[in-house]
Amino acid sequence: MKPSLRTFLIIAVFVLGSFPFAAFAGSNVFDVDHEFYPYYPSLIKWNKSNAQFTPPEVCNGCHSDKYNEWTGSVHALAFQDPVYQGELNKAIKAVGHNISRQCEGCHSPAGVITGEIKKAGIAGLSPMALAGVSCDICHSISGTTHWQTPAHEPENGSFILTPGVQTEEGLQLIKRGPFTPSDGCGMGFHKCVESSLHLQADLCASCHQVYHYDSHFPLEATYLEWKHGPYAQKEILCQDCHMVDIRTFMRTADEFRKPGRKEYRHFFNGANYLIYHLAEGAARKAGDEKKADILKEKYEMAVKRLQSAADLEISPVYRGGKLVEVKIKVKNVRAGHNLPTSLTNVRQMWLEIAAKDEKGNVFMTSGTTDAQGHLPENVRVLNSDGMGDDFHFAIDPWVVTAFSRHDTIPARGYKEVYYALSAPQGNNKIILEARLRYRQADQGVAEALLSAVPESINLKDIYGLTKVPELPVVDMVVKQASFSTVQ
Template structure:
């Protein structure tokens, strides 16, 4: 299920002799230089931590440290949490372009580019992790002509959301999410290193002609809210979440805004 190594091995970073530790065992600034220029860090730049996208682990461990009154550990975990978030924010960028048909704005094309991850975006347990586009567009009068990627009341993305992840299935070919049940993917849609994928969104007829403003956000979280709830429900009875972590209710899985872009286009075109 986890093909991070193969994604790296078959990609440009492996060809340039850039290894896992060259991006994950350095400060964020060094990681960016390494990823941008295929430049291996100096020996003095390496650190004994392995920072990745698993910010939820630091989030929960930090809560436990605060609950226990360990300020030094809490501060260390907060730093690692911020490093994980910073790597996510540096990994991708987007472009937005208009698509015209019959002289009118018909669609918005959003190109998502994996500019710095040496593996696919997302990677690891892609049937659990979620990376998606939230796109809104308004015409010159402020009327909404496009809205996609918002969360429902339960904290889940809608069925028409453009997700970059995968769907797992069990041996009976039915949908499955537990790693020990999944035997294959029925859908696998991630972005390779230095690659990109395009997403198209239909636009409603504008009520007020003029400029249409589009805002796109690339969002990420480690699991759907329902999956997180299922995991908490499976916690053994002898583990007191409130006593250890200060958790009294279901945890809202933190959502990271990886990148955003905003552009304006004419409602009329060729």
């Protein structure tokens, strides 16, 4: 006799009922193995040995060209950046130093795993800790733990550092790179090892995916933006755009053609022109004109990169034969990730428009900053709004656990913005000028961060600043169009 459906249900209820449902109900979405990640919330792993990290000045002895490219880069300035230090200082005061290791792990990996960094500031630290993301950090990465992270995605420095190993012959420094080593590579100082990881975007993913220290919400998702877009499909990697000059970047982005081996440089250039701007002022104040000139070049490179990343299309919208709106299509034409990216709730990319009548008189504006550099309300800003656990607006990275608005533009994508227009009576034509503008942060946010720098960073002594300056704004695109008020 076959058992009935009722019998199966009774057995199922009995068997399932014998399992501890509380174990399922109580399981965490983001489990953390603190033994596996001893520097948590930084997810760095260190294959510890007697091998010391090599300061970049030592690398300069044999690799002066690469050292000069790296000098003044965002990697070189990652830890000493006063904006970062202000944010770090605020975070430590708000949630404690242990939590802040999430930030420090990517801004100074050597300083975190050796235990040097115990607070915000630059006082008393070794050159290696101050060097931020130096030569030996990237070239000591032997693997990643992206699959083992709490989010099971790259996040918060999920890489493995192996600067050297202990062998029967003694200590052996090992440096990894993307190509087959040439004869005599390392000149006896270190061993050279070919690393396929250094030819992958996964190398960059560890630090260009910044997640909330506890909720693991992606505050920055640059890697995933790239991975889910057309550049990943065409096998154009982070290195192909950010380790080349501007001309090569534009060719790569336009044609989806990888650079030649000799075209790669250690610039690591992106949109963060503010860090170069501040560092140039510090170099000139210190009397180091050579370094200041290098920083000025990197600033100009970052600005040109921004100015080549986007485009605008302006078109009229008619109803009943009359002009009622203007549509502006904001296009991401060359960034391989969203535009903007990184801390999108802090970055500002917005439209500023001015409409003029036939005589050139302005009758409508939007998006113009005031005398103090602040944006007015009701401006079309293409970025994100963060919110905390209470679903209220938040901007601090240690508070933001979700986005309430996310208006960034994906690679090769666009956003359309509409403006209602009512032309003055008697006008047959209007002229519209549109600017796509960008800056690192809201003026008020910058003032708060630079006012919070630790005591060891004296803005006047180091940078020559007696007050927080108005942040520089880059005009990414400027377009004009004219059209009839009637169809």
